[in-house]
Amino acid sequence: MNEANPESAKAIEDAYQQLKSSAESAGYQLNPDIDFTIELIKRLLVNENRYGYSACPCRLASGVKADDLDIICPCDYRDPDLAEYDACYCGLYVSQSVVAGKKAIAPIPERRPPVAQRKNAVPLKTGISSSDRLPVWRCKVCGYLCARGEPPELCPICKAKKERFELFPL
Amino acid sequence: MVGKLVAGKKVVPVMLYDLSTCVWCNKTKKLLGDLGIEYSYEDVDLLNGEEREQIIKIVRKWNPLCSFPTLVIDNKTCIVGFKEEEIRKALQL
Ligand code: SF4
Numbered sequence: 293m294n295e296a297n298p299e300s301a302k303a304i305e306d307a308y309q310q311l312k313s314s315a316e317s318a319g320y321q322l323n324p325d326i327d328f329t330i331e332l333i334k335r336l337l338v339n340e341n342r343y344g345y346s347a348c349p350c351r352l353a354s355g356v357k358a359d360d361l362d363i364i365c366p367c368d369y370r371d372p373d374l375a376e377y378d379a380c381y382c383g384l385y386v387s388q389s390v391v392a393g394k395k396a397i398a399p400i401p402e403r404r405p406p407v408a409q410r411k412n413a414v415p416l417k418t419g420i421s422s423s424d425r426l427p428v429w430r431c432k433v434c435g436y437l438c439a440r441g442e443p444p445e446l447c448p449i450c451k452a453k454k455e456r457f458e459l460f461p462l
Numbered sequence: 463m464v465g466k467l468v469a470g471k472k473v474v475p476v477m478l479y480d481l482s483t484c485v486w487c488n489k490t491k492k493l494l495g496d497l498g499i500e501y502s503y504e505d506v507d508l509l510n511g512e513e514r515e516q517i518i519k520i521v522r523k524w525n526p527l528c529s530f531p532t533l534v535i536d537n538k539t540c541i542v543g544f545k546e547e548e549i550r551k552a553l554q555l
Pocket residue numbers: 332347348349350363364365366367368369370380381382383384385
């Protein structure tokens with residue numbers, strides 16, 4: 293890396309602890325390989341310094357925030373990748389099975405659409421965006437609702453497991 | 463061939479398009495280094511202006527998603543992502 297890292301070891305450790313506790317309080321898990329995770333956090337800080345926002349370190353940021361909103365960490369692709377591949381694209385967030393050592397992480401194919409497609413993905417005139425077509429899931433334990441491809445691994449509110457979610461009819 | 467050259471044993475032309483901040487790209491560089499072969503690389507995130515556009519065009523030709531690492535071996539095989547076994551096999555090492 294040819295940018296001097298402005299962050300002290302202490303600042304990085306603090307950033308790690310902060311991210312870990314906010315991830316866990318929302319039902320997410322950071323990669324238990326601490327050296328790897330610290331390395332990723334350092335690179336997020338490099339990007340934050342370079343672009344003014346923490347763009348995904350494993351993707352090419354344009355430097356124009358409006359074009360990079362989908363890859364500001366945590367990116368739009370984290371949850372579908374966690375559901376399908378047990379990790380986010382970079383490997384910063386992992387599933388419970390990875391934490392438990394039952395699964396290992398492997399290279400994940402890029403889910404972010406190419407730039408031409410992203411530019412076309414403007415919301416329709418009706419105001420209906422593509423996210424309106426996502427199913428809505430309801431946590432049967434606490435009633436939390438979310439519109440996403442699959443329910444989260446843990447309910448961010450009450451930490452009930454994925455299997456406690458049901459499809460919520462619209 | 464574009465990029466910065468890393469000295470080593472000459473096998474076939476090996477070109478790595480990577481990001482300086484990407485952990486998987488760094489693992490790929492380390493693997494190529496451990497294999498001791500000559501290769502070139504370009505840290506695409508550190509390029510600007512016209513040069514950056516030109517390189518992105520080349521990356522897209524090999525890998526339309528323009529994701530990293532994109533490794534081009536002998537100008538014909540393209541491996542996207544840190545796939546250690548595939549890389550070793552393509553290099554016949
Ligand atoms: S892939 Fe992981 S590290 Fe990269 S932006 Fe998404 S959540 Fe953050």
